[in-house]
Amino acid sequence: MRRKWWRAVPIWLATAVLVAGAAGCGDDDDGAGGGGEQAGGQEKVKTALVLPCATSDPWCKQGFDGAKALERRGEIDLEVTTSAPQDTAGVTRVLAQYAQGGNQLLLAHSTWQDAAFDVAEQFPDVNIATYAFELRDNVAILEEPxxxxxxxxxxxxxxxxxxxxxxxxxxxxxxxxxxxxxxxxxxxxxxxxxxxxxxxxxxxxxxxxxxxxxxxxxxxxxxxxxxxxxxxxxxxxxxxxxxxxxxxxxxxxxxxxxxxxxxxxxxxYNLEPYFEAAVKDVRNDSFRPAKRYEFGLADGGVDLKLNDRYAVxxxxxxxxxxxxxxxxxxxxxxxxxxxxxxx
Amino acid sequence: MSVSQAAARLAPPLRLDRRARALLASAGAVLLSLVVGGLLVVIAGGDPVAAYRALLDGALGTPYGIGQMLVLAIPLVIIGLGLALAFRGRVYNIGAEGQLFMGALAAGVVAIFLPVGFDPLLIGAATVAGVLAGAAWGGIVGVLRARWGVNEVITSLLLNFVAILIFTYCVRRPLRAPGSPDLQGRSIQPDAALPALPDLAVHIGVFLALLLVPLAAYVISRTPFGFRVRMLGFNAEAARTAGVRSGRMVVGLMVISGGLAGLAGGLQVLGVAERLDPGISQGYGFTAIVVALLGRLNALGVLLAGLFIALLQSGGQAMSVIEGVPYAIVLAIPAVFVVFLLIADRFARGS
Amino acid sequence: MDWSEIFGPDALVVLLSTSVAFAMPTALAAVGETVAERAGVLNLGLEGMLLAGALVSFLVAYYVGSVALGTVAGVAIGVVLGALMAFLSVSLRTEQIINGIAIVLVAQGITLFVFEKLFGGEEQPTIAGISDVEVPLLHDIPGVGPVVFEQNVLFYLSLALALGVSLLLTRTRFGLSVRAVGESPAAAEATAVSVARTRWLALLVCGGMAGLGGAVLVLGQLNVFEEDVSGGRGWVAIALVIFGRWNPLLVLGGAFLFGFTDALQIRVQAVSGGIASSVPTEIFGALPYVVTLAVMVAATVLAGRDAQPAALGVPFRKGVNA
CATH class of the missing domain: 3.40.50.2300 (Response regulator)
Structure with missing residues (x-):
């Protein structure tokens, strides 16, 4: 039984069609980028939040709520990716895409140091915050006490x-x-x-x-x-x-x-103060060298919230x-x- | 004579040769999957046209985007080539993910500790270590099958879990990066990092992957070994009668496919993560099964299929970011695409 | 460490009853997969069917408030995905392995999307669970009684269905056709058994069982749905089919053995107190896989012959596959 080369034709063709399509529609630009609208006298910081899970997960919900709170206060323009890929290469692509889209702040709510370093090198004007453990350039460290x-x-x-x-x-x-x-x-x-x-x-x-x-x-x-x-x-x-x-x-x-x-x-674990600090550093252009953000009990980053329905x-x-x-x-x-x- | 009969006489049924039918069917498949994918996007509240434009822009619009797509394609193609060879000989290795992690671990250990100040030597040694480790891990499966007839599907599948646990242990305890709060292993020596191409930012492993394609094609079609593999795949009984020692072939195929998976793992550590990190793969070893089959177990086909899947995945991520299409939907689109292509292929071959 | 806290009479009952309860979703999927594979179709979509069953059963139970209806819905979505698998693999005869993987990817994407769309950013929704029922008389059987007959209704239903499907495969005409179609489709077709119809039915049964597995996981054990809640159980189930040598009762036994080693490692950690920090947890984690592998290798070495259905994974076309 001889294998025929053209059995691979469907793939060839699909790729060809896609590439042709790319050439066809690739040239008109969305014109993304630039700052957001004026709010409260200050320009909103274009921000992307990347979550490793769905927002129904407790960890991701905290990240989501923190960023949403800043959005409601008019501090940021927010875009969100939930259940982002778990491989370093995949996260790198997502972060790079946001950076390319003109976002000034990337909140990478997981232990994504390597991806963050990669993207930070390509986009030195973007403040990236993640659970890193080494300080480098424009990658801020989030500490979770x-x-x-x-x-x-x-x-x-x-x-x-x-x-x-x-x-x-x-x-x-x-x-x-x-x-x-x-x-x-x-x-x-x-x-x-x-x-x-x-x-x-x-x-x-x-x-x-x-x-x-x-x-x-x-x-x-x-x-x-x-x-x-x-x-x-x-x-x-x-x-x-x-x-x-x-x-x-x-x-x-x-x-x-x-x-x-x-x-x-x-x-x-409340992320609002963390994200707020990151936004401030974007505004003041003070994220190079990178910061270490840590907000413990004293600063409202962590707390023990009692449940008043507890009855055991x-x-x-x-x-x-x-x-x-x-x-x-x-x-x-x-x-x-x-x-x-x-x- | 009825009208339809008359019409049939005037216009004889379209007779297309198979090649043309294949082309037509694939075009249909591409259209259909675009429509279904577009529907998913609409359901998710997005604009399908803009979403597809974002997909292509993201994957192919900038040198960096193309590079990122290639970074994903490299392991898929390398593993896919090994699997294509094994599947041809009817050795169903579905343990590539585990073999990848064992290769990554070995390459990482060498790249972290081996005290040589000469980059090519260090990189070479680490790469070879990765290949050997993957080959050994695959070899276990081969020996069990050859010696006692233990089904390789289950052993290779279960050894995935074991390999990942070994890897996890190593990056959690003995090889953990100092100061890391989570599962992250130590960085490799800077000398061991693979150089990257300018602009594309893709590591030089891309050349290795490209080199392996003609090599695999040559091995399959032009060598006695390749001939024996094809014989085994065509008719195992006849192959044995003709003197093919199937036991040795099984071990050989497991060692080769494992070795290539190990190589892919090594490259992920040396070229992508530059440390031992569980993030070097998210099911690449399983995606490569699809790549091998979609490529019709043929070296060139594997290359195209690998690029195609990488295009869909990396473009899909861009689509989710640029157009706000939920990433969950993006996960489903490549699968829809692949299934429609298979159906088209089926019709093209005639039923 | 005091081993009697694990293997003492009372502790053992607890250990065994949690093992069988938590193994049930995997066991159901594995028994369903046995039927599909005996009919000659390798269904790698199991993980996706479990996941879809879990989500749909949860949604129905959450919005309608009925665990029974939720269970039915879970089975139904499993059957639908089984039909999709059958349409692709049997009717169109496209590559089975890819069809299966595609179903998993689509199910993962869509369940995630639907759940996020409905509940994204809200507190995790939860349903009222169902409680355990002691079966009178049977519960008093020493040994087995307290292990098997102090569970919830879904468990009894599952056990009955798993055993029922086993009997279906070994003791009925339908089962005979399934086995014939998987061993020698051409010969089966010659004796007026429709290969396509039989494989379709086998895949519907397989999908239904996997969907039920998802429902049991969510409605019987967790009362919540989570991203990837199936956690790889579908893949383990596929391994267990081969492990059980395509014999449904052995497959069921294998699933419980796997569940047992899994429960055992968790219990050893709890009982040993501090040991967890000195012995790598990964050793405990690898235990279920290593035990399954070892038993599998030992069984193959002793039994010799491979029990795989001859036509597994091979599409059938009338008049061609002689």
């Missing part, structure tokens, strides 16, 4: 637990999550010396079914207050605590609608008072939550 709020959550957990066993499940054992779980444990131990903590690392950021299994296994080992790190683990955790009727804390966004009676509260246990009043005190101490800089990144 969510462990500070997790410490406060841990204090409440230490007061609530009756079994003296608490649990935390995370997508991967990476510093981001490790620090959160360690701070949760440290907070609990501060108010309750007997507390034992069970950590589970699932090995998957998205699989909610595995997240649910992990929390269930912790509950079977006696855990009665739990926390999670990562979208899938957190969603699964909320379902598990609802079924077992124990207490837990939401991750990154307000998750109280998912388990209204069972969530004591949520550790919140009574939170002891003295623990609540202690927590409030520590919160103030963190805010004033008097106390620093230890950051344990793990190995």
């Amino acid at each position: 969510i462990y500070q709020a997790a410490y406060l959550a841990g204090m409440l957990a230490g007061g609530i637990t009756e079994s003296n066993t608490i649990g935390g499940s995370a997508g991967q054992d990476v510093p981001l999550c490790h620090a959160e779980l360690e701070a949760f444990e440290a907070g609990a131990k501060r108010v309750n010396k007997q507390v034992k903590m069970i950590d589970t690392y699932i090995g998957d950021w998205n699989d909610a079914a595995k997240g649910k299994q992990a929390t269930q296994a912790q509950i079977d080992q006696g855990a009665d207050v739990v926390i999670a790190c990562g979208g899938g683990p957190a969603t699964g955790m909320a379902q598990a605590i609802k079924e077992a009727n124990i207490s837990g804390f939401g991750y990154v966004g307000d998750m109280s609608s998912q388990a209204p009676k069972n969530l004591v509260g949520s550790v919140m 246990k009574e939170i002891p009043a003295d623990v609540m008072r202690q927590m409030e005190q520590v919160k103030d101490q963190i805010a004033s800089g008097e106390f620093k939550v230890p950051y344990e990144a793990g190995t």
